Amino acid sequence: MAAEQALQVLNKVFGYNEFRPPQADIISTVIDGGDAFVLMPTGGGKSLCFQIPALVREGVAIVVSPLIALMQDQTAALCQLGISAACLNSTLTASENASNEAKALTGELDLLYIAPERLVLPQTLSWLKQLKLSLFAIDEAHCVSQWGHDFRSDYLQLAMLHEQFPKVPRIALTATADKRTREEIIQRLALDTAKTFVCSFDRPNIQYRITQKNNPKQQLLSFIQSEHADQAGVVYCLSRKKVEATADWLRDQGINALPYHAGLSADVRLRHQTQFLNEDGVVIVATIAFGMGIDKPDVRFVAHLDLPKSIEAYYQETGRAGRDGEPSTAWMAYGLEDVLKLKQMMAGSQGNEAFKRLEQQKLNAMLGIAEVTTCRRQVLLNYFGDELPQPCGNCDNCITPPKTWQATEAARKALSCVFRTDQRFGVTHLIDVLRGKETPKVMQFNHNAISTFGIGTELSEAQWRSVFRQLVARGFLNVDENYGQLNLSEQCRPILKGEQSIELRLDEKRHNSTSSTKKAKKSIEISEADAPLWEALRTCRKSLASTQKVPPFVIFHDATLHEMLKAKPTNMDSFGSISGIGETKKKKYGQEFLAVIEQFS
Structure with missing residues (x-):
């Protein structure tokens, strides 16, 4: 039953005919009252995993979102679909926030977006207990990880949702988390019994x-x-x-x-x-x-x-x-x-x-x-x-597979030079010593008298920079964080002793230009004959977006416009059958876009 309801919402509201795996399983889990942890790449359709359960389940869904811009974009997009959505944040006036709170209390909202710092306030929690709640969605859940790159301290308190609202299902979603971060998210949000969905990280486009x-x-x-x-x-x-x-x-x-x-x-x-x-x-x-x-x-x-x-x-x-x-x-x-x-x-x-x-x-x-x-x-x-x-x-x-070269001898020279200069100098000075340049600094430290002076004239300065860069990247050299001095790691011993050989990437000029790779294909190919209609459809979209003060993609994505261009619908039924056009958008925009298409028929 849950699966049928979800598919019906997907089709009528969002204008799509089928789910991408594992969206259907995630949505059914939450509709049935279960908790879920979802790891899905950007563009994989994470938002549908909580938006559809919010429409099927009774009550208002509370969506925890770390950014005001994200709240505003998502509420605008949902309103375009005929979904009753709002947010509580500092950019709204006190009366606007109060109005949205009142709508939630009277059951007028399907989704309410709120920042974590506001959610964890005692008065907010007290107010939430007066609502009929359908679910909690914790978006950008990697923000809970103290080891992560987007840590938000307020996320640490979100485990209390499980304690204070034990019967309300929770879904935590993120696009970025390695194994350690996943474990941390599950532990910190008390999602130990949640069903975990880990999708492929691949973005082949x-x-x-x-x-x-x-x-x-x-x-x-x-x-x-x-x-x-x-x-x-x-x-x-x-x-x-x-x-x-x-x-x-x-x-x-x-x-x-x-x-x-x-x-x-x-x-x-x-x-x-x-x-x-x-x-x-x-x-x-x-x-x-x-x-x-x-x-x-x-x-x-x-x-x-x-x-x-x-x-x-x-x-x-x-x-x-x-x-x-x-x-x-x-x-x-x-x-x-x-x-x-x-x-x-x-x-x-x-x-x-x-x-x-x-x-x-x-x-x-x-x-x-x-x-x-x-x-x-x-x-x-x-x-x-x-x-x-x-x-x-x-x-x-x-x-364009890169070329490599047998760099064992060059690596030994580079590492020896670091050692002979007492591991106290940066790359530029080391290259000067290897290439035999009697700079004031080389002369000041008598490095023209050491055994590695002038032993690297066969490589250019750029080539030596490539060698040092790759030795650092491979862990054979460490970099002093304060002064940029290079020093030897334990890992370099086998190379210095002649017990290990090494191949390095050959940095050629072609790697510095865009010509070394095939250009990415154009996102949407428009024929010369269809170009005027394509521009007219985009102009129509931009005009509607400007009137409503929303981004053009909130009206329709380029992919949906492209479908219009290919199908050239002539009536409301054929217009509504295009992917990405649900019932609300069909009624709201059908006549205007059909009129544009008719001009070019």
């Missing part, structure tokens, strides 16, 4: 590409102009200063780029985010302050100008591309300086030694992704305990 830094801003510009001109994207940088400088520079080159970081005023951040959501072709340049919960489906690329500090962060950030399932690109440029920067940030963190050790392990795993010469997707999925039997065919290493 995303093409993963990593290149070595060589004028990174110019590399980024070339990538955007040649592959994603006039398309929406996100560029991540580590520092606020770099965000501002990169956004300014991209604008000077004709890219519609906007900065976003926590140092900007709330008004500026909101304005830039709204432009990104509502307008076509906007590129947001941001720190990690931007992105969690952004529902924009047609982000065609995510670029990193700095190495993320963990695979979890990388996966979550790149996952903001291609939520609509269309081809998208995750592009990154990185170098040894990124490792130094991240190690300095770790050294300055407030965490204890155990936390710092874990951060170091996570950084090492991220370096492994950056330097691997085999399929990147296989390594990425393996980190989360997911397996891909065959190479993906859609990452740079699969498309």
Whole structure:
């Protein structure tokens, strides 16, 4: 019975004919009153897993959401579907919040979104006990993990929902969690008896590409102009200063780029985010302050100008591309300086030694992704305990397999030079010694007299930088977090003694350009004959969105417009049969879009 009701809601309200596995099982579990823990990749349809049970079960569903922007986007999208949804947050006036509370009390709401810090207040809990509750949905559940990258302390108190509302089912959802984080979420939210659903982490529509830094801003510009001109994207940088400088520079080159970081005023951040959501072709340049919960489906690329500090962060950030399932690109440029920067940030963190050790392990795993010469997707999925039997065919290493070279002798020279200079110097000085350059610093420390002076003239400065970068990434060298000095690890002994050989990636110029890989396919192919109708449908959508002050994708996704373009419906029945068009949207928008299509028939 639950399965039939759920399918009926999926069809009539959301306009889809069938569930993706394991959505049906998750939804049935919650409808039947059971708890669930759901790990599902971005774009996999997590929201339906609590929205449909909220419509089937009696009462109001309380959705715990960490971000106001996410609440607003989801409530706007639900209202478009004819679902009664609202939120409680600080951007609303006291009377607006009071009105939403009253609607919940009288049973007028299907879903109510609320931030964790408001939910755990005594007065909120007292008020909740007066409601008929259908379920609790804890979105972005990885925020409960103190070892994670998006930790929110208020999430730690959410276990009390089980204690104070034992008969109300709970569903916790996240897109990003390794085995340790999953165990922590289950323990901290008291979900020990919950049914666990772990979906594949694979996002096959995303093409993963990593290149070595060589004028990174110019590399980024070339990538955007040649592959994603006039398309929406996100560029991540580590520092606020770099965000501002990169956004300014991209604008000077004709890219519609906007900065976003926590140092900007709330008004500026909101304005830039709204432009990104509502307008076509906007590129947001941001720190990690931007992105969690952004529902924009047609982000065609995510670029990193700095190495993320963990695979979890990388996966979550790149996952903001291609939520609509269309081809998208995750592009990154990185170098040894990124490792130094991240190690300095770790050294300055407030965490204890155990936390710092874990951060170091996570950084090492991220370096492994950056330097691997085999399929990147296989390594990425393996980190989360997911397996891909065959190479993906859609990452740079699969498309253009990298060359390697026998680097044992070069590695021994590099490691010996670190030892002979007392493990007290950074990469630039070590390369000067190896290449026999009598710089003032080399002369000051008499390093022109040591045995490794001038023994590395066969390699260029760039080649030596590649050697040192890869030795650090492989764990043969450590980097001092304060001064960037290199020192030997225990792991390097077999190489120095001649007991171990090593092959390294051959960094060639072609790896610094976008031409080394096939470009990601265009997300939606529009024929020349259909182009005028396509633009007319988009104009119609934008006009409706502007009138209602919502992002265009809240009216219809590009994929739904594309279905209209292909089917060219001539009446309300055929219009309503298009995927993504439920009963409410059919009645609300059918006549306007049919009129547009008729003009081009």
